[in-house]
Amino acid sequence: xxxxxxxxxxxxxxxxxxxxxxxxxxxxxxxxxxxxxxxxxxxxxxxxxxxxxxxxxxxxxxxxxxxxxxxxxxxxxxxxxxxxxxxxxxxxxxxxxxxxxxxxxxxxxxxxxxxxxxxxxxxxxxxxxxxxxxxxxxxxxxxxxxxxxxxxxxxxxxxxxxxxxxxxxxxxxxxxxxxxxxxxxxxxxxxxxxxxxxxxxxxxxxxxxxxxxxxxxxxxxxxxxxxxxxxxxxxxxxxxxxxxxxxxxxxxxxxxxxxxxxxxxxxxxxxxxxxxxxxxxxxxxxxxxxxxxxxxxxxxxxxxxxxxxxxxxxxxxxxxxxxxxxxxxxx
Numbered sequence: 356x357x358x359x360x361x362x363x364x365x366x367x368x369x370x371x372x373x374x375x376x377x378x379x380x381x382x383x384x385x386x387x388x389x390x391x392x393x394x395x396x397x398x399x400x401x402x403x404x405x406x407x408x409x410x411x412x413x414x415x416x417x418x419x420x421x422x423x424x425x426x427x428x429x430x431x432x433x434x435x436x437x438x439x440x441x442x443x444x445x446x447x448x449x450x451x452x453x454x455x456x457x458x459x460x461x462x463x464x465x466x467x468x469x470x471x472x473x474x475x476x477x478x479x480x481x482x483x484x485x486x487x488x489x490x491x492x493x494x495x496x497x498x499x500x501x502x503x504x505x506x507x508x509x510x511x512x513x514x515x516x517x518x519x520x521x522x523x524x525x526x527x528x529x530x531x532x533x534x535x536x537x538x539x540x541x542x543x544x545x546x547x548x549x550x551x552x553x554x555x556x557x558x559x560x561x562x563x564x565x566x567x568x569x570x571x572x573x574x575x576x577x578x579x580x581x582x583x584x585x586x587x588x589x590x591x592x593x594x595x596x597x598x599x600x601x602x603x604x605x606x607x608x609x610x611x612x613x614x615x616x617x618x619x620x621x622x623x624x625x626x627x628x629x630x631x632x633x634x635x636x637x638x639x640x641x642x643x644x645x646x647x648x649x650x651x652x653x654x655x656x657x658x659x660x661x662x663x664x665x666x667x668x669x670x671x672x673x674x675x676x677x678x679x680x681x682x683x684x685x686x
Contacts, residue, residue: 361561363532364495365522366591368392368633371534372493373504373518374485380472380669381427383435383482384504384518385489386534386589388633391419391450395602396461396629399609402583403625404429406436406462411629413599417459421448423589423629424462424486425505425536431480436462438486463587463627465538467508471671501665502677505536505587511616511663512542512576515677516586519662521561521654525594527643529636531650533608533658535588539578539616540624543663546572549682553615553660556653562664563685575618585625586612588658590651596632600644605630607648611655628655 359365368389375382396411406424410417421443426432440458443449449456468474489504499518500506506518516539522532537543544551550568551557557564578584590608608628613619620626630651638644664686668674679686 359522360497361522362498362520363522363534363591364498365532366530366593366633367635369591370493370495371498372489373499374489375503375507377507377670378473380470380508380671381467382504382507383485383489384425384536385439385493386423387490387493388421391421392631392633393418393596393598393601394420394629394631395598395605396627397605397609398627399620400585400624400626401622403627404464405627406433408461411461413602417450418598420459420461420631422460424460425587426462426464426482427467427505427508428480428482429464429466429468432464432482433462434480434482435486436460438483439490442487442490461629465505465509465536465585465587466583467538470508470510470669471674472508472669500661502667506662509536509538510578510675511537511539512578513544514663514681515666515668515675517662517666519658521657521661523650523654525643525646525650529592529594529638529643529647531590531592531647531654533588533590533654535586535655535658535662537586537659537662538584539586540584540621541616541618542576543616543659549685551660552617553656556656558657561657562660565685573617583623586616587627588655589629589631590655591631592647593633593635594638594643594647595634595636601630601632604648604651607651608655611652612659615656615659
C-alpha cells in the first residue's frame with residue numbers, strides 16, 4: 356500500500372513525539388492515541404522498571420490508555436510520565452472519576468546511565484520536562500529513528516542501540532505496527548559481523564539487506580554480567596481487540612523481540628512490550644487475531660533491527676560505536 360511509512364504512525368489515530376538530549380545521552384518517546392485505546396502489556400525481563408503497568412493486566416478495571424511512554428533514565432526516567440500526564444490534562448484527556456479526569460499513561464524505562472552522557476542534573480531529573488516536551492512534539496506521519504527519543508542513550512552488547520519502528524498490513528486489511536527502544540543486554544547482530552538476527556523478516560532492505568551469514572555464531576554476547584539493560588516497546592493495531600486479545604498481542608511482540616535479540620528475557624533485563632488497539636476497524640474472528648499475532652512478531656523483530664541500523668554514536672568520549680561505524684561498507 357503506497358501510503359505506508361513503515362512506522363507506527365501508519366496506524367490511524369496514533370502520534371509519536373520525541374525529546375532528545377545528546378549531552379545527557381538520554382531521551383523520551385511518547386505514543387499518543389487520539390482517543391483512548393484498549394491496551395494491555397507484558398513484562399518478561401527479570402529487572403523491569405515501569406509506571407502503571409499493573410493496570411494493563413486483563414483482570415484490572417481500567418480498559419484503555421491515553422498514551423504510552425518509553426524513556427531512558429532508569430528509575431529516574433519514571434518522572435517522564437508525569438510530564439505527559441500534565442500535557443494530557445491540559446487537553447482535558449483522561450479517565451473520568453466524577454468531575455476529575457486522570458490521564459492513563461503506562462510507562463517503561465531503560466537503563467542508560469552508564470553511556471558516558473552528563474547525568475549530573477542536580478536535585479530533580481529532567482525527565483518530567485522531557486516527557487512534556489515529547490508530548491507537545493507528538494505528530495502523525497514521519498518521525499526519526501535511531502539515536503533519538505528513548506533510543507538516544509540505548510546500547511547493546513555489540514553496537515549502539517536505538518529507536519526503531521516497522522509496520523505491516525494483514526490479509527484482511529488491518530494494520531499492525533511496532534515501536535521499540537533497543538537497549539539490549541544481548542545483541543541484535545550475529546557474532547562479530549554486520550548481519551542481524553531479524554534478517555529472515557526484513558522487508559525492502561530496510562536494515563541493509565544483508566540476509567543471514569553462512570554460519571550463525573550464537574555464542575553469548577552481553578554488555579556485562581552485572582549491568583541491567585532493557586528493551587521496551589509497543590505493538591499497536593487498528594483492528595478491534597478486547598483487553599485480553601491485546602494482552603495476547605503483546606506476548607506476540609515479545610516473540611519478535613526474542614527473534615531479533617540474543618539472548619533476551621534475562622534476569623538483569625526488563626524487556627517490556629505494551630499493546631493497544633485503536634479499534635478503527637471491526638474484527639471478531641479468531642483467524643484475524645491469529646494473523647495479527649503473527650505480524651506483531653514480525654514487525655517487532657524488524658523494528659529492533661531498524662533501530663540499531665539507524666543509530667549513530669553519542670557525541671561523547673568513549674561512546675559505543677554504531678553499526679554504521681563498525682560496518683561502513685555494509686550499509
